[in-house]
Amino acid sequence: MRLVARLxxxxxxxxxxxxxxxxxxxPPRCPAPLLKAAADAGAALLEEIGRDERSLxxxxxxxxxxxxxxxxxxxxxxxxxxxxxxxxxxVSDESALAPFTATGASGPFVVLEDVxxxxxxxxxxxxxxxxxxxxxxxxVANSLCGRWGARRSSEDETSVLTxxxxxxxxxxxxxxxxxxxxxxxxRVSHVSDELLALRLKEAEESYCxxxxxxxxxxxxxxxAFSVESEMVMGPKG
Numbered sequence: 740m741r742l743v744a745r746l747x748x749x750x751x752x753x754x755x756x757x758x759x760x761x762x763x764x765x766p767p768r769c770p771a772p773l774l775k776a777a778a779d780a781g782a783a784l785l786e787e788i789g790r791d792e793r794s795l796x797x798x799x800x801x802x803x804x805x806x807x808x809x810x811x812x813x814x815x816x817x818x819x820x821x822x823x824x825x826x827x828x829x830v831s832d833e834s835a836l837a838p839f840t841a842t843g844a845s846g847p848f849v850v851l852e853d854v855x856x857x858x859x860x861x862x863x864x865x866x867x868x869x870x871x872x873x874x875x876x877x878x879v880a881n882s883l884c885g886r887w888g889a890r891r892s893s894e895d896e897t898s899v900l901t902x903x904x905x906x907x908x909x910x911x912x913x914x915x916x917x918x919x920x921x922x923x924x925x926r927v928s929h930v931s932d933e934l935l936a937l938r939l940k941e942a943e944e945s946y947c948x949x950x951x952x953x954x955x956x957x958x959x960x961x962x963a964f965s966v967e968s969e970m971v972m973g974p975k976g
Contacts, residue, residue, distance in 0.1 A: 777808035788829045805929040810898040817889045820930045824957045825949035827854040835945040838923040839866040841881040848873040864902045879910035880966040898927040912970040
């Protein structure tokens with residue numbers, strides 16, 4: 740092994756080898772103007788979402804601009820970009836919402852307050868919904884827990900997240916079977932330090948937008964809803 744290492748050092752020291760290394764193409768990078776345009780589009784999209792009267796056409800245009808910036812080039816980079824705590828800030832329809840919610844948000848006497856999605860580096864995933872029941876009942880929380888993965892398609896250069904619920908923590912903080920263990924799959928339209936946009940693969944017009952939460956922010960938000968945050972979030976905190 741030492742002999743092989745010495746030979747490699749000699750080869751790399753040769754002028755021809757150095758020239759070859761210098762001529763080797765560097766991995767493609769997203770041009771700075773494109774990154775700036777994506778950042779501006781992301782900020783404008785969040786501003787539009789925060790308006791009392793949103794323009795769906797404007798949001799669609801801004802999302803298309805974000806998509807033009809592309810997504811992480813490898814599965815490893817994709818997973819690294821997605822890992823974290825995210826808060827749902829916009830959903831186009833119930834179809835796009837369904838993969839992240841349990842049964843707690845159904846019925847005429849409940850109001851869905853907020854939805855959070857947590858993607859961990861150990862391939863576990865958790866979706867938390869906070870529900871307000873009409874009347875003097877207070878808020879409750881349910882969470883779907885399972886495993887997730889990411890893949891990058893070489894054919895159409897799209898990035899996809901897949902996950903499957905394995906169990907559920909219900910409003911009484913008991914571990915129970917989830918309503919469904921069917922796999923969920925969504926295309927990553929855009930992911931950055933601030934935004935995560937996902938589209939249903941089978942219905943591209945259905946999409947949802949999340950913003951990243953800082954460390955510890957999720958617990959504070961759950962505490963503000965007067966639910967047992969430690970029980971809801973589980974051992975990962």
